[in-house]
Amino acid sequence: MKTRVTAIFDIGKTNKKFFLFDENYREIHNNYIRFDELTDQEGFQMESLSDLVKWIKKCINDLLLEDQYEILGVNFSTYGASLVHLDQDGNQVGDFYSYLKPFDTYLRAAFLKDYGSEKELCKTTASPFLGMLNSALQLYYIKNKKPEIFNKIQKSLHFPQYLSYIFTQKMTADYTSMGCHTMFWDYDSHQYHQWLKEEGMSDFLVPVLPSDSVSMINYRGAQFKVGTGVHDSSAALLPYIKGIADSFVLISTGTWSICMNYFNQAELTIDEIEKDCLNFMSTDGKNVRAARLFLGNELRQQAMKMGEAFGVEYHIYKSIAYHSNFKSKRTNAKQLLFALGGLGVERFGYSCPESTDYSLFESFEEAYHELLDELTDLQVESLQLAIGQSSISQIYIDGGFGANELFTQMLANKLQAFELYSTSFSLGSALGAAMLVNDNYLPDNFMKENYSIKRHLPTATLVNQ
Secondary structure, three states: OOEEEEEEEEEOOOOEEEEEEOOOOOEEEEEEEOOOOEEOOOOOEEOOHHHHHHHHHHHHHHHHHOOOEEEEEEEEEEOOOOEEEEOOOOOEOOOOOOOOOOOOHHHHHHHHHHHOOHHHHHHHHOOOOOHHHOOHHHHHHHHHHOHHHHOOOOEEEEHHHHHHHHHHOOOOEEHHHHOOOOOOEEOOOOEEOHHHHHOOOHHHOOOEEOOOOEEEEEEOOEEEEEEOOEEHHHHHHHHHHHHOOOOEEEEEEOOOEEEEEOOOOOOOOHHHHHOOEEEEEOOOOOEEEEEEEOHHHHHHHHHHHHHHHHOOOHHHHHHOOOOOOOOOOOOOOOEOOOOOHHHOHHHHOOEOOOOOOHHHOOOHHHHHHHHHHHHHHHHHHHHHHHHOOOOOOEEEEEEHHHHOHHHHHHHHHHOOOOEEEEOOOOOHHHHHHHHHOOOOOOOOOHHHHHOOOEEEOOHHHHHHO
């Protein structure tokens, strides 16, 4: 008897992953691959989309040749803020730009001149002005820099929907991709923003569907469902929404730390947006308040500088245990000792030096405790933006920082009004994509049995037990 499986492609900026899940979401196969990047016409790095598509098709074709599996469904979880443009024949036209590509200063000025106050525009689109990271501005970039390409575009698809289109030939968008700081969406009117019509881009736009939309296809003699695709951060949030009864905030950590609150439906203020708070959209189209902090990147950079200053291998920070007798050397709670200017600390009312004075510390270990004390202060500030006035009882830390003892313990000490948990499950975004193509089904107790949920208590509570 064949094993019935759901096939998921989980596409990150670096690693491209293919998983097979059985009907209880047990991983029974995986395949990881990386591709060399290409360069666009201006010499900036970009994804090798053709290599990726060839690999995806090969994975499915090979799977169909095996007698042991029956495909129930296929879905795609990818990073956001990326568009694929199609010509009248449905073929890719132009480059698949990286969201890291610089956005010209003069284009920014021209755009804001035509469409008014940056603050009001950001408020209606629920996103800071981020250049190419606002994927709709990639179209504006092409119109002004590559008119010969712009004139060939018939439709523009978000990355996960393009991968779905390869199999379904359906041109759609999903809520999570549309809500990912795109500047496509007017959160007041709940439709595409008026500026797109004024720029002559209305014909490029496609219907926006719930993220659990599926199409039944016939492919090489097999019938199976294909999902519409989903933004990876929103996919990783879905198992928590379905598996946790109480209100919560998820802190998704890695290179970025992103606090996501499904339970905050309040309108974003301009002040919150200026502090890098924005709205995502959930798989069912609800607003998800999100606050971003470039935390993982900052920790790595600071650890490398500390390692050089103290003459040690910087990665030893990963094994440093929490010392309850640590006391910060700061004399002013809003005055940082580490040069954390790259995190935009001034948005939270903090100030920091231009360079760090390592002579203040006797050892790498002491300096590391101070660094984490300051980083967790900033994390709390970002978290509070996501919480707002909503009633939250639990906070979950997902990703690499959940295994960082200093980080979790210091947060527990500073967030005593909440229950703080860390989780460990490396397939969260893939699981979310699998749920979406299987009627949002999650088995009872799945998170308890698979997410290694661990509660973190404040130091004072531990001492008193």
